[in-house]
Each structure stands twice: as structure tokens, then as C-alpha cells.
Amino acid sequence: ARYADSRGFGSDPLRPHIWRYRDWVIEAFNKNKPFDQFTIEQIAGDLLPSPTLEQRIATAFHRNTMTNTEGGTDDEEFRVAAVKDRAEVTMQVWMGLTFGCAQCHNHKYDPLSQKEYYQLTSFFNQTADYDQPDERPTMPAPTEEMLAANAKIDQEVAGLKQKLEETTPELEAAQKEWETTLKLPTDWQGLGIQKSAREGVWEVMPSGELTMVRGMRWKGASSSDGLRLKRVSAEPIPPVKGQFVRIELPGEKKILSLAEVEVLSGETNVAKEGKATQSSTSNDAPAGRAIDGNRAGEFAQETVTHTGEEANPWWEVDLGSEKFLTEIRIWNREDGVAYRLEGFRIVVLDAARKEKWERSHIPAPERSLVQEVRYDIVDPIRLSAVVGGGEGTYLIPKRIDLSAERVELLIDGNVGEVQLEATRGGELANRLGVSEEILKAIDVPAEQRTAEDIAKLGRHFRSFTPMLDGVRNEIAAKEKSRPAYPDLPIMQELPSDQLRKNYVMVKGNFLMQGDEVKPVLPVAFSREEELQPGNRMDLAKWLVSPTNPLTARVMVNRLWSQIFSKGLVETEEDFGTQGELPSHQGLLDWLAVEFQSPGTVQSPGTEGNGTAWDMKRMIRLMVTSATYRQSSQVTAEHLEKDPRNRLYSRGARYRLEAELIRDQALALSGLLSRKVGGPSVFPPQPDGLWQAAFNGERTWKTSDGSDRYRRGMYVFWRRTVPYPSMAAFDAPSREICTIRRSRTNTPLQAF
Known part of the structure; x- marks a missing residue:
């Protein structure tokens, strides 16, 4: 079902917390969750009444589609692509149909029209995701261990906070001293x-x-x-007296550029008679331009100064002698780079170059700034x-x-x-x-305060007094130690007033809208009363309803394939007219009925046993059968009459899949870690593989300890750069859903 830890396409950004969905699947199989519940929770868990955390986590199944975050892409195009993927994967996984063939035209072989294709995709067209880089909507998806750790921290923090509520004689004495500092002044x-x-x-x-x-x-x-x-x-x-006026621009890689600087002594601009210098001169723009009387602020008019790009540039005018100064006026540039003056500093120096007055961190003026030489x-x-x-x-x-x-x-x-x-x-x-209520309580004489005032003042004082900093620091440390919850993308239905309209897309093009359609089930597989517009919940329930002819057959066929190397229908991905007919039609039908409604058709050894949609029961039924337990040894007669073992004349014998080859090697060497669940791991792989593919943007940080030897299902899977040893044995990239893997027969695989 195209599980991966990344989003796909060229940049293939990571989806680091999708493992919480994988954990949900593993736990569902381990706890033998009924397959009908397994189905409903993945397709429409968010639409259940008051869905639990786990039921919402299940919906990440259909959020693990590929998304495209590359620049210049159309979000709607790839949102629609994800919607189509969800519909096609649903029909392949549960119905065994090549549903995607009807995207551009009517299906050439199966009873599926193009209109029905878009009617079915409409079930998935009302979710809130929109191919966004932040993967909205998401939700925190803590594990049970995280919740337990948080609950323990809550308990510890509650005990520490209780200490903040308790008073002592030392605290009471300090509080009285603090209250005296807040009394209203009397020396008016x-x-x-x-x-x-x-x-x-x-x-x-x-x-x-x-x-x-x-x-x-x-x-x-x-x-x-x-x-x-x-x-x-x-x-x-007396007023400030100075000889030098200096303008500085603190910081690295700065350029100081001024239109005009006027220094007033009374009403006279004494800067015009001074001598200007600057830290450096660039673009033939000398310091003297700032005192030439021309306030025009455009570089093209040759009226502005310009230093080179440097650290802490400055401009200065020498007034010739000390003068009483009243105002400094600065005229900024007006040709688009006025922001360069942001955070500048003005300094007045006397003849001995001692600071007499300064202003720091002044915002860049939009055009001009009048700075009075006074303490404003x-x-x-x-x-x-x-x-x-x-x-x-x-x-x-x-x-x-x-x-x-x-x-x-x-x-x-x-x-x-x-x-x-x-x-x-x-x-x-x-x-x-200080808040109004605290000040009002303080202004009341101590002997006249109510119990409420006393409690209020005590709580406020304890909230900031350094005497309790140790407790507060301990609380802060506890809070900081809280486990970070994984942020998981989930399915979420749009509000009723924001629902999208659904259309047939002519030739599959999302820009070419044809007839409007409603979310309706395919006619060939539904009863007349089921052909009403619905939502994902209606679709999910229909998939596992007694009236659906395919889901149970497809699922037991998949289990059979896992155990016997081939399904009763060998084309697991295609139960349509182009697929292979069942080798044992009656057996397939009986297994499907036994899976869906145990005991409906009586068979020796099964009377009255089992519950509906019981996965473990079906597996047990298959592996305890005489068919499975026979020898895989091949005789000449077997080869002549049953060369491909489609009649099950001998036990199954087949090559392991890529992940299982690695698991088997680790198990035989005694290294395999049997830990269950948790984040994906990074076992050793060739150095520089990710750097070569992604220009060094991300690195593969090899796991330590037992995480190097986890099962293959836990290996971090990046769609565009699969784990090398698994790619060597034809593991799919997981960019699309792969129902049936191709068998790998190579000398290395046999070895």
C-alpha cells in the first residue's frame, strides 16, 4: 500500500513521523483486529462517532500519497493526483480491480465507466489536505509510552506546583518587604x-x-x-558643545549612504563649512556630498555618499571648532535603498574626541530625520x-x-x-x-485586608520571588523533558459549507472539467438501494458489506499467496476479465464465505468456530491444512502433470522477498532485533548515497546498537533512493501501490 518515509517526486522531502501509521498496522495484526474494522478505520476512521486517537491515526493510510513541494508546481494538480491515487489504491487493495484504467476513458475490459471512476474518486475529494509543504491537516500522535511518560511528568509537576502554593515564615517576611516597595510615593x-x-x-x-x-x-x-x-x-x-558629528552603522557587510546631513547651532547649519570624511569611498561617492546643501536622495544624480561594503562603516563631519549644537538633521536616500540606514548611531564628540552626546539604534527614516540634541x-x-x-x-x-x-x-x-x-x-x-487587583490589595492597610486579599498577594509574590526559583527551575526542567509527540498527517473532512464540486475530468486532465458527478458506488458491484450519494464512511462500510462480492475473495486470495507463493487467482492485482481465472473456484468461494461469515457453509473441523473477519483464524486454517504441510520435494510425475504446482501436488517452495532475505540473514547470525514498533531505523548503507542524490541536503545517519539490526519493515524508506540491498532484490520503490511483487531469481538471491 505504498508505505514510505518520504513524500516522493524530485526533492522527495521526508515524512518523518508516518511510522506511527505503520505501528498502528502492526498492532492491528498482532491484536487480530477484525478486517472489517481494519478497513473502516483506515478509510474513514475520522468519520466514526467520537473517533479515538488510534482510529484517526489509521487514516494516515491515505495520507501517505506522494506530494510535490517543488517550486512552480500546481497544488491543485497534485491534490487531484492524490485523490485519484486513493481511489485507485482502495479498489486495487480491497477489490482487486485495475480501476485506474478508467481515468481517461471507459475501462476497455471491465464494467467500469469513466463517469463511475470520477464518482468513486468523489468519495475522497472532500478532504482538507491540499498538497502543502506542512502536510496539513496533521495531529499529534503519541505512543502509549509517550502518554505514560507525560502522565508521570504531570504528576511530578503537580507536586512541585504544590510547593509554590505553600508559604513559610521566610517567604512571609520577604513578601512584607516587597509590599513596601509598591506603596504610593508621599514626597510630591x-x-x-x-x-x-x-x-x-x-x-x-x-x-x-x-x-x-x-x-x-x-x-x-x-x-x-x-x-x-x-x-x-x-x-x-549648558547645551551640548561639540566639534565632530559622527554617524555609524554597526554590523557586518554594511553600506553607509547618506543624502544630506545638517548640523544646527541655533538657526545656522554649521555643517556646510565643515570637512566630511567616511570610512571608505565607493562608486565615486565622496563624503562631502552629504554637506553640499543638496537634499536630493538619488544615486544617479550624484548627490549621495557611498561607502564600500564593510564592517561598521562611518561618516563624520569636522566643524572646525567646538560649537553649541541644537539639532542634527539627516536626509535619507529615496531610490529604494533607504532601509540601509536601519539601526544607525549618531555621536557628538568634543575637540578631544570625547563623547558628549549619542543616540543608538535609530530606525531608518523614510526620507528625513530631525534629531534634536537633547534628551527626548x-x-x-x-x-x-x-x-x-x-x-x-x-x-x-x-x-x-x-x-x-x-x-x-x-x-x-x-x-x-x-x-x-x-x-x-x-x-x-x-x-x-503590576495588575490592578494586586495594587488595590496592596493599597489596603495590612490589618484591614480580607482573607481573599491576603491569599491573592501571597500567590502573586510566590509566582516571581527568587526564593522559589529552584522549584520553578525544576518545573521548567520537567516540562522540557516532555517527549515530543510525532506530528502525523491524517484524513479530515471539509466543513459542509466548503465541500468541493466533483466533475468528470476529460481525458484525465484536472483542468478540463466535464459533467458534474456525485460520490456513488459502481453499478456493477452494488444493489440499487446502495446507489445513493455518500461519503467515505459509506464507501468503507460497503467494501466489507455482505453484498460486496470481491473484498473477502481478494483478501483470502492475498493470504493464500503469502503462504503458498501464488494466489488461487494468480493475478492478485486483477480480478477483472483480463485476470487469471481461479485455479480452485470452489475453494476460493468457501474461504471467502468462511472469512466473512464463519460457519455459513459447513466443513469438517470448522463447525461453530471463529468470528467474522478473523485474520489469524484464516491464516491458521491455511497453515494447518494438509495442502500446506506436504513436502516440497518434486518428483518426475509432479513435473509432468503439475509443473507450476497450480494443483498443489507438493508443498510451496519459492524465493523470499527483499526484506525477508535481510531478516533471514540477521536471524541466522543471531543479530536480528525482535523489537516491535517505533521510528524507522538507518542500518548501514554505502556512504554518500543521499548526498549524491540530493546535493548533500540530507544525510543518512547510521543507527547505533540493536537498531542496526531491526527487521526490514522498519528500515527508513525514501521513495527516490530505496535501501540498496532491497533494491537489488527488486523491492518496489513504493511510489505507487504494488499488489503483487515480481519474483527475483538471481544467483545472489539464491546465495
């Missing part, structure tokens, strides 16, 4: 303000002993005043009532020294009679980021 002092010449700007007048300010508030303001502090700026007293604090944090600071209270991100800095406020609203107050404000900063 009034400040004078005077209106500046600029609209909306007020200058702060220091008063009293308060010099270091972190918080401000309007005393007497109400929400109706609409008073808002938009911006606080501070500049050194944009968007002060407004502390609302939920923080307990009042509607007019603000936290200033940077502490301001009123004795050394000139402070200006940009204000919205009417100041009127409102007074500005300030505080050192350390407590305000501590309150930032």
Missing part, C-alpha cells in the same frame, strides 16, 4: 511651569529641594479637563487609576535632574489653575506592570 512637591514661545510647550521651573524627578502629576485635574502630557524633553545645562523622552507612561496613581499621574521613563537639565513639557489641554507636582517616583516605577 509642587513645580512651577511657564509657557514657552512654542505652541503647547511649557518650561518647568525647579523649586524646593526636589531635583531628581521620575514622576509627575496634575494636582486638581479632573478627566473633564482633557489635560494630557504628550512629551517630556530635557537638554543639558517620547510618550511618557501615563499611570491610570488602575495603578493607583490617579488619572493625571505619569511615570517618566528616564529620571530627570532638574538642577542640571532644562525640562520642557508638550501638553494637550488647558492648564488653567492646575498645579504640576513631581516625585522621585521610585515606587511608581515599581508599580508599573
Whole structure:
């Protein structure tokens, strides 16, 4: 059924977790899951009422189609290809029909029309997968061992979390100390303000002993005043004095390119009289272009500077002597590479080249940037009532020294009679980021707190106190040790309002839509009452229904072939008119009925035994038969009358398949690992095989220990590069479904 650990086509990306479906199949056979359930769960397990994890894993059977992730491919084309593959594989595996022959025209030999082909593919056309690289839809598919490990971790984590809920005298003392750091400040002092010449700007007048300010508030303001502090700026007293203005662009492989730089002292651009240099010059674009007075930002106009591609490029202007600086204006390029300035730095240096002022990590301006040489604090944090600071209270991100800095406020609203107050404000900063309910509880005096407040504060403190870091680290380590669940692609039906329409595809071309069709069963194999539109569940149930004439026959014939080397119908893949007739028609019919409805036709030794669709019972029935237990020795009479042993005149004797040859060699040497289930393994193979096929994109990491000697069914299978020893014995690539393998008869195989 084309099982593989990769997706196929040229790049053949890996499908690393599909082994969870293989485990499901192995477990189903080991536990003797009835074949009708085995069928329904694989084709439509997701449509069962409240499907279990295992039933949804089963649907990965039809998600293991090939998908094409190569660039330039049409997702719809390969989605349709997967839908066709699912329909054809279903009919081959369960019905033994060459259904794919009806894709482009009516079947030439069997009673299957092209319309019926697309009616049947319609059952699979309503799933949510769409040939995507991430293989959606997928689901976590943990093993029982993973679930048990997770449950153990859950139990251990729960015990550790209980420790976080417990208090101690040491924790209580630390909590009291923490609470004092969140009390509202009491050192508010009034400040004078005077209106500046600029609209909306007020200058702060220091008063009293308060010099270091972190918080401000309007005393007497109400929400109706609409008073808002938009911006606080501070500049050194005296202003910055410098001789050099330097622009740097930190990082590897950077190019610094500027249109214009203006350095203002008051209203005068003093940069024009300076001398510009840069770390390197490329493309005949010297540093002087940035101070030539031309703000045009296009390289073609020869108005921009340009360094070479290098680490940490810089541009600098020497003003000739130290000057008081008020603004630096930078004009960026406008010809598509403006982003190059992202993260630049401006530095003002004095005559001794000591830094006097700097700004770092400045975003690239879209066109121009006016950078005032002052300490701008944009968007002060407004502390609302939920923080307990009042509607007019603000936290200033940077502490301001009123004795050394000139402070200006940009204000919205009417100041009127409102007074500005300030505080050192350390407590305000501590309150930032603390939730409203915690702050409200803290603001209540300790002796007046309710039991709920006390519990709330205790939980919050224990959630971050370093005293419990050890417990939290232990929890984090436990969480990190959780097993990663395999992510498995599964079948999932589209919502009812997103269902696709189904069409006959003219000549099999997905772009040429013919008549619209419904999901209906083939007429030749169905009763009239079954010919109604349905879904995958209806199809799955029909496959194993008593009215279906083929499924039971096809399955017992396949079991017979595994045991006797050939099926009663030798063409296992074709029960149609071009297939071989049964060598023993009556035996095939009896086995099919005995498989589907045990005891319906009485036979010695089978009366009243068995349950329907019992796989192990059928195998036991075959291997305990006199036919199977006879000698495989060939006599002259056998060769004359039954050369191909189609009359079963002797026991079966045949070459083993590729995987079994390897398993047999390992078993005889005593090396075979009999471990069941788990991820695919990587036994030794020639070096460089994957690198040669995929340009070194992925490597074959040879497994260690017993994993080198696992059964062949567990060997990682890449569709375009099969495992060499198995390819040597004609194991199929698994790109398509292969019902009957060709026999390999070579000297190496015999050896």
C-alpha cells in the first residue's frame, strides 16, 4: 500500500513521523483486529462517532500519497493526483480491480465507466489536505509510552506546583518587604511651569529641594479637563558643545549612504563649512556630498555618499571648532535603498574626541530625520487609576535632574489653575506592570485586608520571588523533558459549507472539467438501494458489506499467496476479465464465505468456530491444512502433470522477498532485533548515497546498537533512493501501490 518515509517526486522531502501509521498496522495484526474494522478505520476512521486517537491515526493510510513541494508546481494538480491515487489504491487493495484504467476513458475490459471512476474518486475529494509543504491537516500522535511518560511528568509537576502554593515564615517576611516597595510615593512637591514661545510647550521651573524627578502629576485635574502630557524633553545645562558629528552603522557587510546631513547651532547649519570624511569611498561617492546643501536622495544624480561594503562603516563631519549644537538633521536616500540606514548611531564628540552626546539604534527614516540634541523622552507612561496613581499621574521613563537639565513639557489641554507636582517616583516605577487587583490589595492597610486579599498577594509574590526559583527551575526542567509527540498527517473532512464540486475530468486532465458527478458506488458491484450519494464512511462500510462480492475473495486470495507463493487467482492485482481465472473456484468461494461469515457453509473441523473477519483464524486454517504441510520435494510425475504446482501436488517452495532475505540473514547470525514498533531505523548503507542524490541536503545517519539490526519493515524508506540491498532484490520503490511483487531469481538471491 505504498508505505514510505518520504513524500516522493524530485526533492522527495521526508515524512518523518508516518511510522506511527505503520505501528498502528502492526498492532492491528498482532491484536487480530477484525478486517472489517481494519478497513473502516483506515478509510474513514475520522468519520466514526467520537473517533479515538488510534482510529484517526489509521487514516494516515491515505495520507501517505506522494506530494510535490517543488517550486512552480500546481497544488491543485497534485491534490487531484492524490485523490485519484486513493481511489485507485482502495479498489486495487480491497477489490482487486485495475480501476485506474478508467481515468481517461471507459475501462476497455471491465464494467467500469469513466463517469463511475470520477464518482468513486468523489468519495475522497472532500478532504482538507491540499498538497502543502506542512502536510496539513496533521495531529499529534503519541505512543502509549509517550502518554505514560507525560502522565508521570504531570504528576511530578503537580507536586512541585504544590510547593509554590505553600508559604513559610521566610517567604512571609520577604513578601512584607516587597509590599513596601509598591506603596504610593508621599514626597510630591509642587513645580512651577511657564509657557514657552512654542505652541503647547511649557518650561518647568525647579523649586524646593526636589531635583531628581521620575514622576509627575496634575494636582486638581479632573478627566473633564482633557489635560494630557504628550512629551517630556530635557537638554543639558549648558547645551551640548561639540566639534565632530559622527554617524555609524554597526554590523557586518554594511553600506553607509547618506543624502544630506545638517548640523544646527541655533538657526545656522554649521555643517556646510565643515570637512566630511567616511570610512571608505565607493562608486565615486565622496563624503562631502552629504554637506553640499543638496537634499536630493538619488544615486544617479550624484548627490549621495557611498561607502564600500564593510564592517561598521562611518561618516563624520569636522566643524572646525567646538560649537553649541541644537539639532542634527539627516536626509535619507529615496531610490529604494533607504532601509540601509536601519539601526544607525549618531555621536557628538568634543575637540578631544570625547563623547558628549549619542543616540543608538535609530530606525531608518523614510526620507528625513530631525534629531534634536537633547534628551527626548517620547510618550511618557501615563499611570491610570488602575495603578493607583490617579488619572493625571505619569511615570517618566528616564529620571530627570532638574538642577542640571532644562525640562520642557508638550501638553494637550488647558492648564488653567492646575498645579504640576513631581516625585522621585521610585515606587511608581515599581508599580508599573503590576495588575490592578494586586495594587488595590496592596493599597489596603495590612490589618484591614480580607482573607481573599491576603491569599491573592501571597500567590502573586510566590509566582516571581527568587526564593522559589529552584522549584520553578525544576518545573521548567520537567516540562522540557516532555517527549515530543510525532506530528502525523491524517484524513479530515471539509466543513459542509466548503465541500468541493466533483466533475468528470476529460481525458484525465484536472483542468478540463466535464459533467458534474456525485460520490456513488459502481453499478456493477452494488444493489440499487446502495446507489445513493455518500461519503467515505459509506464507501468503507460497503467494501466489507455482505453484498460486496470481491473484498473477502481478494483478501483470502492475498493470504493464500503469502503462504503458498501464488494466489488461487494468480493475478492478485486483477480480478477483472483480463485476470487469471481461479485455479480452485470452489475453494476460493468457501474461504471467502468462511472469512466473512464463519460457519455459513459447513466443513469438517470448522463447525461453530471463529468470528467474522478473523485474520489469524484464516491464516491458521491455511497453515494447518494438509495442502500446506506436504513436502516440497518434486518428483518426475509432479513435473509432468503439475509443473507450476497450480494443483498443489507438493508443498510451496519459492524465493523470499527483499526484506525477508535481510531478516533471514540477521536471524541466522543471531543479530536480528525482535523489537516491535517505533521510528524507522538507518542500518548501514554505502556512504554518500543521499548526498549524491540530493546535493548533500540530507544525510543518512547510521543507527547505533540493536537498531542496526531491526527487521526490514522498519528500515527508513525514501521513495527516490530505496535501501540498496532491497533494491537489488527488486523491492518496489513504493511510489505507487504494488499488489503483487515480481519474483527475483538471481544467483545472489539464491546465495
